[in-house]
Amino acid sequence: MKKWITGLAASSLLVLGLAGCGTSNDSASSDNDKLVVSASNVPHAEILEEAKPILKKKGIDLEIEVAQDYIIPNKALATKRVDANYFQHVPYLNSVLKDNPSYKFVSAGAIHVEPIxxxxxxxxxxxxxxxxxxxxxxxxxxxxxxxxxxxxxxxxxxxxxxxxxxxxxxxxxxxxxxxxxxxxxxxxxxxxxxxxxxxxxxxxxxxxxxxxxxxxxxxxxxxxESTKDNPYANIITVRKGDENKKKIKELVAVLQSKEIKDFIKEKYKGAVLPVSK
CATH class of the missing domain: 3.40.190.10 (Periplasmic binding protein-like II)
Structure with a gap:
């Protein structure tokens, strides 16, 4: 088992290295109508795709960067390549902030729970x-x-x-x-x-x-795991201060809307649950 897992880990590092080859100069758009979010493929990017046309009607052009691991989204946020990320819960974010004091991130809002x-x-x-x-x-x-x-x-x-x-x-x-x-x-x-x-x-x-x-x-x-009083809701993470930006507030509002909640319930059949807000 040890050899097998070691091989997998090596492959994972290779993917990470290739995926992280972008530079910090590839910053997120400062255009008022554009919002770049890094997200895990499933279900985060799928949920964002559902929210995209709703945000478009509000004058926000949502761009989704799909990440294949839990490292790249926070690096992208720190280097300002994206405006927000959507993949982690608060306990994980707290551990990341402890290990990376230079990161100044906060939660802009909780969206869903994925029972482990x-x-x-x-x-x-x-x-x-x-x-x-x-x-x-x-x-x-x-x-x-x-x-x-x-x-x-x-x-x-x-x-x-x-x-x-x-x-x-x-x-x-x-x-x-x-x-x-x-x-x-x-x-x-x-x-x-x-x-x-x-x-x-x-x-x-x-x-x-x-x-x-x-x-x-x-x-x-x-x-x-039980979903009652579950502290592991997945959140929209932003740089401190950006949680008050209009387009971030609009993103969170749409993701917490009845329309998106109904989509989550119907598509994932209990594997993903919207927050009860």
Whole structure:
């Protein structure tokens, strides 16, 4: 498994390198009627495509830059190549800001939630996982608490008493009767392939990558996180101060409108849920 994942990681780095070859001079348009947004392919870019004609009627020409990873959108925002990005939730953004003090980003508004799922080709529930089983996760500390909370809610592990579930990490597990091995060492976009190749007893996959890989995030997982009081809503991220710009406010308003909410509900059948605003 280690060799296989290493190969995948190398491929991912190559893609990242090629995708990041633009220069900071390719700044977003300052034209009042143009708005450039970097977004993940599914569902973010699809949702933006649905919003595009609505924004056009409001005099805003929306341009969408599709990103294949979670690094490029924030780099593009920092270098002013785009006006906003749409792919991350607040806990992830906070971790990015902690690691990159020069980034001055804020949320302009929450749009949707993608319930994260745990997949397995061998087992039908988390309680069926074997002694010493391996759980393959995304290589992001900001997601660990989110994932471990599912295992705790299912009674498979216990986390340290009093720990904030959003900030919880693998090291905060205090009871693990099955001695499960949580491996947070795979880039998010590669997790569907890890699952399809039956690597690991369980694989945790973000809904956007599951959809992009042809999986059903509602029917296929053996466990899915709760959406009640979920802090992981995907947001429109902008440079601090830009959240008050008219075209950013219009973008958020359209994405939070009934028309777009109905589109999300109909297209994604519960795999993606609009925020309840």
């Amino acid at each position: 799922g745990i997949y397995s080709k061998k087992y039908k529930s988390l309680k069926d996982l074997p002694q010493g089983g391996t759980v393959v996760m995304r290589d992001a500390v900001s997601e660990q608490g989110r994932i471990l909370s599912i295992f705790e809610q299912q009674g498979v592990i216990k986390l340290k008493k009093g720990v904030d579930k959003v900030d919880a990490q693998i090291k905060d597990i205090v009871d693990n009767p099955k001695k499960l091995k949580f491996k947070a060492n795979v880039e998010a976009g590669l997790l569907p392939q890890v699952y399809k190749n039956d690597q690991g007893d369980a694989v945790v996959i973000n809904a956007n990558y599951a959809l992009d890989a042809g999986l059903d995030p509602v029917k296929d997982p053996i466990a899915v």
